[in-house]
Amino acid sequence: MTVHQKIISPVESKPRRLPRYTSYPTALEFNDLDPALYETWLRDLPDDQPVSLYFHIPFCEKLCWFCGCFTKISNSYEPVQRYLDVLRKEISLIGSITGRKKISHIHFGGGSPTIISAESFLDLMSLVRENFDILPEAEIAVEIDPRTCSEAKVKAYATSGVNRASIGIQDFNSHVQEAINRVQSDALIADNLRWFRQAGITNINFDLIYGMPRQTVETIGETVAKTSEFWPSRIALFGYAHVPWMKKHQQMMNKHHLPGQAERQAMFDLASTKLQEAGYVAIGLDHFALPGDSLLVARAEGRMKRNFQGYSADPATTMIGFGASAIGSFPGGYAQNSSDLKAYSEALERSEIPVGRGLKVDATDLMMREVISTLMSTFAVDPWVIADKHGINHDFGREKADLDKLVAMGYMTQEGTSYHITETGKPYLRAIATLFDQYFPQDSDIIDRCVHESEG
């Protein structure tokens, strides 16, 4: 999923959203994409390089009021089954175009993939294996809504080769859970963990959110303490993205119960400190992992990167997106399937690629993508070295003037042509990354942008 924080620009009163750079250029730049071009990207994928697959399951049983994901509420299984039938057509169609590619990573996201029955999941993964060659070391991850998961589903995941489960926790406090319309007991989480661990799926991620209604520094402290007791191997600590103009249901929550900016920052700082005291290592913008976790290994080896799932250790440079609204990333650009379920299904009924939007990228985009991904992953970058590597002559004159201002403010340090974000500058990571975004309006002062970045 892609969530954005907004900032209030000092030069205009309209809220300006600050990207999280799960892609560059961001999805805001996507336009109509010619399906024939997408087909050539698929057809031209080299056989000797691994590919990653993303499957979007846009259904949930109940709406969480904070939700920023692309999903639909369904109380019956019928629309889910119809969707799976269409998804199967897409897998066969794309597989027939790409040929049997080697797969290094598979991610099921949503919505809630746990809405799929155990039997349907097994069938779906068999079809994926018929069309693609899943490498033995591949990571296969599923986003889990603990309320719609079951022991039988977990067994089906294990049988299908799933080896990572990302559990939506959000917050353990019962008052917060009521305020966000997502009540789930600690006992349910304990059951889920037992099912996964007994099935041999020991790579467990927890998704937590800070900055939601009724949350306080104290409740966040309790949630983090409980999280540490469950001992997941990885934690994503997302800042709540309040975008009621895009997600109308967020208005169901009392906006007066939303914490202010200073409190949001205090929540993140406390959670980050407590997680690190418990033995977790901080990664990038919002991730934490236990030593030995594959993300930390990838970071140490300089392989960690930013992608639509946040941070990733996946070696593939191509991701194919399946399902309504799914985004794929290719050497030539991005392709997003239609977000309209009807249009998505009808295209596949006609055996046509259901692509809706996307963007063809150029050499400068690819170079800036690496600059931004490096900064978002390591808090440091030498843009000139990356430009040289891409064979591009870019002087970074404007960027350098702003980087020097950041150094003067103590937000960054400079060593030769390499710039590092300091502890003081870390909360401004996204604002600093906008410096290199060729599509982001550079009409505000970088220091003002940093200060205003965190406004909820």
Ligand SMILES: C[S@@+](CC[C@H](N)C(=O)[O-])C[C@H]1O[C@@H](n2cnc3c(N)ncnc32)[C@H](O)[C@@H]1O
């Ligand atoms: C697709 S959901 C995960 C699976 C499942 N649907 C669930 O909620 O348990 C992806 C994650 O996005 C995060 N998320 C959703 N809406 C958000 C928002 N408005 N701001 C920040 N994070 C959000 C939540 O942490 C959620 O677990």
Ligand code: SF4
């Ligand atoms: S279960 Fe997940 S995707 Fe569904 S509404 Fe809640 S947060 Fe959104």
